[in-house]
Amino acid sequence: MDNGVSPLVEMIGISKSYGGVRACRDIAFTVREGEVHALLGENGAGKSTLMKVLSGDVTDYEGEIVVDGEPRRFTAPVDAQRAGIAMIHQELDLVPGLSVAENIFLGREPRTRLAMVDRREMNTITRGLLERCGVHLDPRRPVGELRTGEQQLVTIAKALSLDAKVLIMDEPTSALSSVEVEQMFTVISELRRAGAGIVYISHRMDEIGRIADRATVLRNGAVVTEFDARELTAEKAAEAMVGRPVQAMFRTRAVEPGEEILRVTDLRLRPRRERPGRREPDGISVTVRRGEIVGIGGLLGSGRTELLETLFGAGTRGALSGLIEFRGRPVHPRSPRQALGLGMGFVPEDRRIAGLAIDHSVLANTVLSIVDRIAAAGMVPRGRETGAVRRMVDELKVKLGSIHDPVGTLSGGNQQKVVFGRMLLTEPTLLLLDEPTRGVDVGAKAEIYALLGQAAEQGIGVLLASSELAELVGVCDRVVVLSGGRSVRELDTSHAGEAELLAASMGEGSTALAVDAGGSA
Structure with missing residues (x-):
C-alpha cells in the first residue's frame, strides 16, 4: 500500500516485554506525510505500548525508530516532542489544580524580557488553540472544574501547541459528543492539509472509515493485517482484531x-x-x-x-x-x-478515577460494595470473598493472571468488567x-x-x-x-x-x- 510518499516515521522490528508478557513482537509501522494511519486492536493487543515507544514514554525496547530518514532513540517524551512527535493519551494527563493555559504550556511557558511567565501571551495563544478545537473556555479556569469531554479537548489543544509533525491520538473522541467529534474531524483535516501525519487509535469503526487512509490491526502484540481504511467494515475489522467472527x-x-x-x-x-x-x-x-x-x-x-x-x-x-x-x-x-x-448500582464515566482503586487488587475492588453483606461478626471470611470474586471473574470472562493482581494491570475492557461485576454482586x-x-x-x-x-x-x-x-x-x-x-x-x-x-x-x-x-x- 505504498503511495510513493516518504514516511515521516518508520518503526522497524519493535519488540517489548513486561516480565514474561510479550506486549510487542517485531512490529513494523510507518506514518506518512498528510495521512491518517489508524491503529486497531483489542485492549491489550499492543497498541498503547507501541505508541509509548514512539512517543518516548517507553525507552527499553528492541528495534529501531527512524524520523525523517534519521535513526533516533528517545530517552524521554520531551525528546520525541523535539523530534516533532506528540501524543494525546487516552487517560488524560492534566494537572487539575492548574489553569487550562498552565496545563497547555506546562514546562515551556512563554517568558517576558525579565524572564517572568508571560501569562497574557500564554492566555492569548491558548484561546486561539481552543478555538481551533471548537471550544470556548476561559484559559484561566482550573482544569479540575471541567467536564471529561472538555478536558479531552484541552489535551488536543496542548498537542496542537507543540506544532508536531506526527500526532498520536489515542481514543481522542471517546468523551466527545457527536458535535464535538465533527469539530475534531475538522481539526484533523486541517492538520493533514498542513502535511502532518496522524496515528489514530479508536474503537469506533465508523470514525476509521471516514477519516483514515490506512488501518493496521494488531493482535497479541503483532501485526496481523493492513487495510485500505476506506474499504474497512466493522465486521472485517472486528474479525481481524479478535481472530474470529464477532x-x-x-x-x-x-x-x-x-x-x-x-x-x-x-x-x-x-x-x-x-x-x-x-x-x-x-x-x-x-x-x-x-x-x-x-x-x-x-x-x-x-x-x-x-x-x-x-x-x-x-x-x-x-x-x-x-x-x-x-x-x-x-x-x-x-x-x-x-x-x-x-x-441501585452505579458504573461511573471515568473508571480509573471514580470507579476503581487502581493500585489495589481485583479482589479488593470487587468486594468493596458487598463487604457489609458478606462480613460475619465484623470480619470478612477469606473464602467467602475469594469465592464471590472468582465466580464474578468466570461469569464475566475477565482476563487476568490472578484476582490478587492490581486492577490497574488489566486492560480497559477488563477493568470495566470489574466495575460491572462489583455492582452485579450487590444484586441491584x-x-x-x-x-x-x-x-x-x-x-x-x-x-x-x-x-x-x-x-x-x-x-x-x-x-x-x-x-x-x-x-x-x-x-x-x-x-x-x-x-x-x-x-x-x-x-x-x-x-x-x-x-x-x-x-x-x-x-x-x-x-x-x-x-x-x-x-x-
Missing part, C-alpha cells in the same frame, strides 16, 4: 418490561455551591421498568452524568425538588451507600451506567452489551447514559434526550434511528417531551 454487537431480542421500578418527575437540583462545567438537573423526567434498558442521550454538557450522580446520591448537595420514586415509594438518596442499600434492582463502553475495544463492547442483555433478562432495570448514538439505538428500548439539564424528547428505538436521535440532541423538533407506551413523563 456475532451481532447489539441485542437480538428485547425483554418484555415488567413493573415500573423508577419514576423521576421534574427533577431539579439547586446546589449549595456552584460547580462550573456542571449542568445540574433542571426539569428531568424519566421512567424505567424491570427488564428495560432506557438510554439517556444529549450533547456534552446536557446533564447526563449529573442526572445519574444525583440519583445515586453522588452529586452536588443542594435543594432537590421534583420527585424520585423507587419501587413505588419516594426516595432521596443522599449518599452512594444509601443508594446501594435501596438496590436498577443499574445506572455512565458511558459503560468508553475506551474499550469492539470485543469487550460486545461482551458488555451481552451482560446488559443478561441483566435485563434477570429483571434488572438499566438507565444508560452514552454519547454513542449507535449504542443508544442498538442497546436501548427507549431514549430520553436531555438538553440544558432538561428532558426534551423521548424516542422509541424500534421506530427512531441515529438521525432522529442526533436531531433531538441538537434541538431540532425537541421543544416538547414526547411520550410513548414505554412510560410517561
Whole structure:
C-alpha cells in the first residue's frame, strides 16, 4: 500500500516485554506525510505500548525508530516532542489544580524580557488553540472544574501547541459528543492539509472509515493485517482484531418490561455551591421498568452524568425538588451507600478515577460494595470473598493472571468488567451506567452489551447514559434526550434511528417531551 510518499516515521522490528508478557513482537509501522494511519486492536493487543515507544514514554525496547530518514532513540517524551512527535493519551494527563493555559504550556511557558511567565501571551495563544478545537473556555479556569469531554479537548489543544509533525491520538473522541467529534474531524483535516501525519487509535469503526487512509490491526502484540481504511467494515475489522467472527454487537431480542421500578418527575437540583462545567438537573423526567434498558442521550454538557450522580446520591448537595420514586415509594438518596442499600448500582464515566482503586487488587475492588453483606461478626471470611470474586471473574470472562493482581494491570475492557461485576454482586434492582463502553475495544463492547442483555433478562432495570448514538439505538428500548439539564424528547428505538436521535440532541423538533407506551413523563 505504498503511495510513493516518504514516511515521516518508520518503526522497524519493535519488540517489548513486561516480565514474561510479550506486549510487542517485531512490529513494523510507518506514518506518512498528510495521512491518517489508524491503529486497531483489542485492549491489550499492543497498541498503547507501541505508541509509548514512539512517543518516548517507553525507552527499553528492541528495534529501531527512524524520523525523517534519521535513526533516533528517545530517552524521554520531551525528546520525541523535539523530534516533532506528540501524543494525546487516552487517560488524560492534566494537572487539575492548574489553569487550562498552565496545563497547555506546562514546562515551556512563554517568558517576558525579565524572564517572568508571560501569562497574557500564554492566555492569548491558548484561546486561539481552543478555538481551533471548537471550544470556548476561559484559559484561566482550573482544569479540575471541567467536564471529561472538555478536558479531552484541552489535551488536543496542548498537542496542537507543540506544532508536531506526527500526532498520536489515542481514543481522542471517546468523551466527545457527536458535535464535538465533527469539530475534531475538522481539526484533523486541517492538520493533514498542513502535511502532518496522524496515528489514530479508536474503537469506533465508523470514525476509521471516514477519516483514515490506512488501518493496521494488531493482535497479541503483532501485526496481523493492513487495510485500505476506506474499504474497512466493522465486521472485517472486528474479525481481524479478535481472530474470529464477532456475532451481532447489539441485542437480538428485547425483554418484555415488567413493573415500573423508577419514576423521576421534574427533577431539579439547586446546589449549595456552584460547580462550573456542571449542568445540574433542571426539569428531568424519566421512567424505567424491570427488564428495560432506557438510554439517556444529549450533547456534552446536557446533564447526563449529573442526572445519574444525583440519583445515586453522588452529586452536588443542594435543594432537590421534583420527585424520585423507587419501587413505588419516594426516595432521596443522599449518599452512594444509601443508594446501594435501596438496590441501585452505579458504573461511573471515568473508571480509573471514580470507579476503581487502581493500585489495589481485583479482589479488593470487587468486594468493596458487598463487604457489609458478606462480613460475619465484623470480619470478612477469606473464602467467602475469594469465592464471590472468582465466580464474578468466570461469569464475566475477565482476563487476568490472578484476582490478587492490581486492577490497574488489566486492560480497559477488563477493568470495566470489574466495575460491572462489583455492582452485579450487590444484586441491584436498577443499574445506572455512565458511558459503560468508553475506551474499550469492539470485543469487550460486545461482551458488555451481552451482560446488559443478561441483566435485563434477570429483571434488572438499566438507565444508560452514552454519547454513542449507535449504542443508544442498538442497546436501548427507549431514549430520553436531555438538553440544558432538561428532558426534551423521548424516542422509541424500534421506530427512531441515529438521525432522529442526533436531531433531538441538537434541538431540532425537541421543544416538547414526547411520550410513548414505554412510560410517561
